[in-house]
Amino acid sequence: DSDSDSDTDGDGDGDGDGDGDGDGDGDGDGDGDGDGDGDADQCTDDLDCVPAQCCHPDACVPAAEAPECNGIFCTDECRQGTMDCGAGHCGCEQGACVVVAGLGGVR
Known part of the structure; x- marks a missing residue:
């Protein structure tokens, strides 16, 4: 060249x-x-993403940014607008960790 x-x-x-x-x-x-x-991708697979909050999560983050939830106790309520009770799960779409409606794969 x-x-x-x-x-x-x-x-x-x-x-x-x-x-x-x-x-x-x-x-x-x-x-x-x-x-x-x-943009630099957050994920390449659904397993790269986790809930952003320990209790009643409404967002997802890369697994490396997962909150520390040891010793945290959450209520059993199904809060509207969260991923509680099968309303959503974390997934990877176009390189971003996002909330996907409905039950996801079992981890």
Whole structure:
């Protein structure tokens, strides 16, 4: 190639994928996850996501950001607007941890 880096793709960034952004995934957005949307993904699978709160969760986060729930006791009520009582579960959609309506897979 005619650029000054050590790879053979000709884009000058040295990662070898030819898109010029330097992250090596080939999609051109620079975030390193390969999906082309420009944000770094939180997840790739539903199992990567967990409830954001210990009790009556209404949001999901990546497992690495899971709250510490040891010793926490929750009420047995089914609160509206939460994932209580099978109303929802955590899932991964387009790289983001989100609440999905209904029962999910058993973990």
